[in-house]
Amino acid sequence: MPQQNVRSIIIPDELICISDDEDMTITKLGELIAKHKNLITNRYKVLKDAYMNMYPNLTWQDKEDWKPDNRVTVNFAKYLVDTFNGYFIGIPIKVKSDDKKVTDYLDMLDSYNDIEDNNAELSRFCSIYGKGYELYTNGESGDVSIFHLDPTQGFMVYDNTYEQHPRYFVTYYYDSKKIMHGSVLTQTDVWPFTDDGGLHYLEDEFRPHNFSDVPATEFLENESRMAVFESVYSLIIGYNKALSEKLNDVDAFADAYLKILGPELTNEMLRDMRDHRVISFKGDMSESPVEVGFLEKPNADGTQENALNRMERLIYQVSMIANINDENFGNSSGIAMAYKLQSMSNLAKAKERKFTPGLNRRYRIIFSNPVNSMTESDWIRLSYHFTRNIPQNLFEETQIAQNLSGIVSQPTQLSVLSIVDDPQKEIERIDEEQQEKNDAIVNQFFGNNPVYPNQGQEVGKDEQEQ
Template structure:
């Protein structure tokens, strides 16, 4: 397969007439998953960490410059987009106090803000990621994230594709060990002396204790559409670096006088070429450097075009662009519109995954919650726009008398919780009123004392 091509993602399905995963089926699914790791997930992860095909090309001849320049656009695109999408943590809440209190406890116990950020990054790199739920050693619910190299979800073949199993495994000392989860049980398996599946134990949830989060419906990495462009950019930059070395290593050309062969034993080291004049007269002696045709303008045009196409196709803004920082207000939002649309699309997919998260978690008996309590959970995503507090304050002030105070406050990014801020304002107003009344009362008393 061409190094610039990444194999499309695969959804694992089992027909409804197969109630359990037997040894043969499990072995086939794992073999298919390992192939997907090699053909897809490894290339995506390598791109994110800066390990591109150009680093693995055959070496050129030793006398030729052989620079391998990598500009890691994949990491820039992933980190920039996720800083915009989830740089401000998702606010999860409920209007029912007992549900809200439990969510806050659960999320704090599991460092869920960090989990959400890492899971979002995994989705951007691979096109999808997983969450796994479990009862920990302290009798609490645990939440952890997995990337698609560590496991896979198996769906049925219906139109809605309902999850049937979740499989996770790892290979340690050439022995594969893992677990299969269905809606009731957790089964352990290993391939020591052949593949074996052991008796299951109840996991305590009313559904498969795992959720697949996806970047988009196609399960594509955020930089996948630009992968070939990034490789072309790296190649162009490497060749440009090679050309710089070529010019630095220019050959000295001597036309006319004959230079002794003993002086030119190592022509490549000396970078000198000597031609004797045809008549041997020595007339018309020329000594200068041989120059290679200059393609600098063509290279620069290609590099600039590739860079524009990379950001255009990924729909992620190049915030390091020298003209980017001079924009503000509506102009800045126009520059970020494509990335905002991308974030909105991901927000809907993430919301779907979080709905399943709390539905499955609340089904566990130790939560003392109703399984349908997840319907009372609300999510607030805040896109991480650069803040201009002066402009926001002016906009909020101009809305006075037109919209509610809560809506006014929502235009100020420094206000994270409008309800809490309104409560603080109300309390300050009450305190001010008490102080005013006390001051009036004291002034009246002082006036009466003066009259007496």
């Protein structure tokens, strides 16, 4: 049987473009869909299988029946994706605006679309495939609906300029009869199409989508559109193969042959030895010595363990994602913990820089729809706050906040506290509580005495002077 060698072949992500002088004819649409299907087969399926714990060693050619053939996997891909996304977006993104009208609309839009779950799933798609998509439509209630899609469900078509402006978004699916249905979203309209014997547009169903641009957004994990585990994919395959072979060695040792040199054994003698677990030979051992023992394979346990440990360290080191289950990780504190998370923090900051333009495009397009009271330019005043999901030492934070008193502004002082989401709103709550306390003190001394219409505020001052 040929040797099963480790292979890591995932074709790079390929930007799908169309030149400025080309239109999305049905012929061009067929070409782009064929290109996308090739990406699904040779890229997206490989990445999804890794996340779903379907690694190549599970489908390698079977060994001979008499050889141990264990197939085990350690799903590093899912661990890296879920750990990183818990760190990156485990605490939801805060979208803020100084305009109360915009804030109120965002609250409604977020509730209507379960935006926290949408953002989390979108971020997960980005980590698995290197990118993810959002689609915007007018919902049944008249409000804007937001849907997240993975790259197997559609693709963005860009122009071929260096600015890479979106020109079309294509989404399609197959029904139970294997007939393709889909839509091309242009900058103004929706063009449905089908392939029920031949790919063609359903021109009678063309309609405007009421957005100012292609109503879809591509969110990126990084500029190269690489999955978080893609750089260590071959290491994961090698680890799973080495671990499987180690289990095979354990089985081979348990099934070791009994070696008896000297006498010739009958089947009855062998059965007796097996049943009673006793070996007894008669005769003069000096003339014809008997040697009894087990045939053993050379033991490479130390080499195997070293290889497994090294590959595991490299998986976390190269992926830049911390192994938070390391027994020494939880014992770190302060600056030591910060250094352990530094690489993952850099990775998250890079993703944040790519996520922010996606959010800007999301709200620019949504605000352009006439179903809401927003204007397209209202998105400019939005700000996004990303919070890393790490254990916090509240006692240490309060000490730092107290030490900053008189040195920085009160909003900056409160921003040190992880339990404070919005420092400005927290200041307003503090002022309200203080005002309630002052009112309670005034009412305690002066009550509702009509002589003091201002609830004793000015009178209280005069009384103090007396």
